[in-house]
Amino acid sequence: MESAVECHNLTKVFPGCIALNSINLAIPKGQIVGLLGPNGSGKTTFIKLLNGLLTPTSGQILINGMKPCIETKKNVSYLPERTYLNDWMAVHDIIDLFCDFYADFNKAKAYDMLQRLGIDPRNRLKTMSKGTKEKVQLILVMSREAELYVLDEPIGGVDPATRDYILNTIISNYSENATLLISTHLIADVEKILDGVIFINQGSIVLSATVDEIREKENKSVDALFREVFKC
Amino acid sequence: MLGKLMKYEIRATGRIFLPLYGLILLSAAILRGFMAANEKANNLFTMPINITGTIYFLLIAAVFVMTLVVMIQRFQKNLLSDEGYLSFTLPVKTHSHIDAKMLVTLIWIILSVLVIILSVFILAVNQNVILSFEKSYLPFSDWFTSQSWLFVEYIVLFLVGSLSITLHIYASMAVGNLCPKHRLLAAFGAFLGFGVIEQIVATFMAIWRVTSLDDTADLSIVILFAGVFGVAYYFFTDWVLSKKLNLE
Numbered sequence: 001m002e003s004a005v006e007c008h009n010l011t012k013v014f015p016g017c018i019a020l021n022s023i024n025l026a027i028p029k030g031q032i033v034g035l036l037g038p039n040g041s042g043k044t045t046f047i048k049l050l051n052g053l054l055t056p057t058s059g060q061i062l063i064n065g066m067k068p069c070i071e072t073k074k075n076v077s078y079l080p081e082r083t084y085l086n087d088w089m090a091v092h093d094i095i096d097l098f099c100d101f102y103a104d105f106n107k108a109k110a111y112d113m114l115q116r117l118g119i120d121p122r123n124r125l126k127t128m129s130k131g132t133k134e135k136v137q138l139i140l141v142m143s144r145e146a147e148l149y150v151l152d153e154p155i156g157g158v159d160p161a162t163r164d165y166i167l168n169t170i171i172s173n174y175s176e177n178a179t180l181l182i183s184t185h186l187i188a189d190v191e192k193i194l195d196g197v198i199f200i201n202q203g204s205i206v207l208s209a210t211v212d213e214i215r216e217k218e219n220k221s222v223d224a225l226f227r228e229v230f231k232c
Numbered sequence: 233m234l235g236k237l238m239k240y241e242i243r244a245t246g247r248i249f250l251p252l253y254g255l256i257l258l259s260a261a262i263l264r265g266f267m268a269a270n271e272k273a274n275n276l277f278t279m280p281i282n283i284t285g286t287i288y289f290l291l292i293a294a295v296f297v298m299t300l301v302v303m304i305q306r307f308q309k310n311l312l313s314d315e316g317y318l319s320f321t322l323p324v325k326t327h328s329h330i331d332a333k334m335l336v337t338l339i340w341i342i343l344s345v346l347v348i349i350l351s352v353f354i355l356a357v358n359q360n361v362i363l364s365f366e367k368s369y370l371p372f373s374d375w376f377t378s379q380s381w382l383f384v385e386y387i388v389l390f391l392v393g394s395l396s397i398t399l400h401i402y403a404s405m406a407v408g409n410l411c412p413k414h415r416l417l418a419a420f421g422a423f424l425g426f427g428v429i430e431q432i433v434a435t436f437m438a439i440w441r442v443t444s445l446d447d448t449a450d451l452s453i454v455i456l457f458a459g460v461f462g463v464a465y466y467f468f469t470d471w472v473l474s475k476k477l478n479l480e
Contacts, residue, residue, distance in 0.1 A: 014478075048479075051321050055475050073323040084317035086309070088247070100236050101322045 004029045004148050004179035005050065009059035012045050012203075019045040021203040022059065030176055032193055034222070035183040037200035038230050043183040044081060046200070047152050050181075051078045063148060074103065077146035081153040081183075083133050085125050091136055092121040098140055110143035113169065117162075131158045138166055142173045149180045155189060163189055187223045197222055199229055233324040237332035242339070244310070245302050249340050252295055253347045259288040260351035267355075288351070295344045303337045307402055312409050316479045326474040330466065334398050341394045385451045392455050396462035400426055403465035406472035412480070430461055 005027040012020040020042045027033050037043050048054040049061050052068030063072040085094055091114065098105045114121055117135055125133055134157045141149065154170070155163045163186075171193055174180055184190055197214070199207040206229060211222060218225055263284040270277040311319055311329060319329060376383060404426060408419030434457065 053317065053320055053477060053479055055477070070323045070325060073321055076321070078317075078321050080314075080317040082314050082317065084314050086244070086315055088244075097240060100239075101233075101324070 002029050003027060003062075004031075004064065005181070006062045006065075007059065008062075010046075010049065010056055010061050011058045012042075012049060012054060013057040018203050020049070023203075023205055025198065025205060025208065027179060027181065027196075027198075029179050031195040032171075032174065032180040032182065033196045033198060034187070034190055034194045035181055035198050035200060036185065036187055036222070036226055037206075038185065041200045042203045043200060044152055045203075047078070047080075047150055047181075047183060050150055051076060075147040077102075077104075077141045077144040077149045079137055079141040079149075079151045079154055081156070083125075083130070083137065085133065085137065087126040088124060090122055090124050091119065094125075094136075094140065095121065098143070102144055104145040106143050106145055109173070110139055113139045113143065117165070131162070134158055135162065135166070138169070142169055145175070145178075147178055149174075149178060151180070151182045153184055154182060155184065155186055160189075167193055187226050188221075191222045194222065199226065201230065234328050234331055237324060237328055238336055241306070241332045241336040245306060245336060245340060248298060248302055249295075249343070252291065252298060253343070256288070256291045256295065256347055256351050257354060259284055259291055260354040263288055264355050288355075292348055292351075295348070299337070299340055299344055302340070303333075303398060304401060304405070307333055307405055311473065312405060313480065316477075320473075320477065320479075327466075327470045329473070330399075330402065330469055334395055334402070334466075337398050338391065338394055382451070385455065389451060389455050389458070392462065393458045396458040396465070399462045399465035399469065400430075402469045403472075406469045409472060409478060410476055412478055426461075426465070433457070433461075 003026040005025070007023045007025040010020055010023040010025075011018070023046070035043050035046065045054065049056055050063065050068065052073065060067060063076060066072050089097075095105075095107060095110050098110075099107055111121065114136075117139070119128075119132060119136060119139075125136070128136070134154075138151075138154055141151070149170075151170070155166055158166065167190065170180065170182075182190055182194070191211070194211050196210045197207070198205060214220065214222055214225055220228070263281065266277045266281045266284055270281060309315055310333075320326070401423065404419045404423035407422035408415040411418035437453070437457065
């Protein structure tokens with residue numbers, strides 16, 4: 001199977017800490033994969049390397065066979081774990097910005113989702129709650145018809161009802177060719193949509209398997225296995 | 233893509249500069265009105281003149297301060313803080329971000345100068361001034377024809393110098409990004425450090441060849457000096473942002 005993402009001995013060292021330790025990994029195309037691990041395990045570092053926000057210390061990370069560059073950025077839709085939108089623009093201005101820069105942005109889809117979540121596109125981000133901002137960001141990211149979606153803690157700051165809507169949004173906007181990488185520690189919530197999981201701890205891959213494999217071999221849910229593997 | 237980046241950069245900064253420009257021109261016009269009224273009304277308007285005059289000068293000071301503040305703030309916020317997560321995942325080359333920011337900064341510097349000149353005209357232009365312009369036009373045009381090269385050099389120096397200072401500040405902030413624990417201190421230290429290097433080079437240049445500003449040949453050396461440092465800052469900033477980026 002062709003890989004959406006490949007890592008070869010990927011290492012990232014920060015002063016005084018090895019964030020990722022020689023990772024080898026292949027994420028097949030067309031799957032929803034959970035990147036799961038405790039806080040500080042290297043999830044966000046991995047995702048930043050994937051998006052070219054960091055450069056590897058050694059080894060390489062490939063998206064569709066390419067190192068992170070303009071071409072990969074055209075095809076990767078990334079939701080960071082923080083608010084990355086400025087607060088003075090109105091939502092419709094930000095939609096225009098996404099339209100301007102991303103050829104794969106679907107404006108109609110974005111407005112449709114805004115309407116369903118009851119967000120007025122004329123509102124400025126300044127006036128919104130943290131949860132609403134997160135919803136806006138997720139709408140922007142999922143309105144792209146990208147090949148790879150990378151979502152870093154997409155449901156962390158929203159209430160359980162919206163969480164369900166967001167997960168549905170993610171699934172319904174996910175085409176067969178697209179790959180989804182979701183980083184989270186809310187495993188029980190995302191488990192039902194995952195095809196595969198990657199357990200990461202202290203910069204190393206602990207486990208990489210499909211959800212079916214885990215259920216068959218271990219006879220456990222991913223959540224239960226996670227609790228076992230990362231027991232404190 | 234540079235055009236699109238500049239469009240959003242102008243939008244982000246214009247909302248600060250355009251109202252400021254409007255206020256400067258408005259306060260100049262009001263001041264002019266009070267001064268005209270004062271002449272007719274036997275110094276009745278001294279107080280309003282003082283107040284409007286103070287506001288006018290404060291606004292001009294504000295334009296200078298804001299040019300610097302906005303230059304720093306846009307680079308810091310849009311590239312090196314949370315917004316950087318969006319900026320650096322847009323499908324554009326890293327140097328396009330630097331290009332867009334420095335060119336838009338230059339546009340505001342030029343516009344600020346023009347607005348201030350315009351405001352002085354609003355304040356001062358009357359028949360006498362226009363007449364004196366007419367009188368000095370011939371000598372000026374003579375001077376301009378003989379010294380037009382010098383005039384062009386001053387303009388070029390202004391543009392290159394503005395960009396060079398902008399890039400000096402960008403490069404310093406890029407150094408700040410390299411030291412996550414002491415960003416501000418590192419940036420400030422780098423700013424001073426780069427300044428010291430510039431001074432050392434300038435001193436050596438002065439030792440080897442005495443520079444004086446009223447000679448055209450030497451002015452071109454000053455332009456070259458600012459240009460070379462500007463280019464070095466540019467490539468350094470681009471290298472840090474593409475290879476050493478480390479967002480919080």
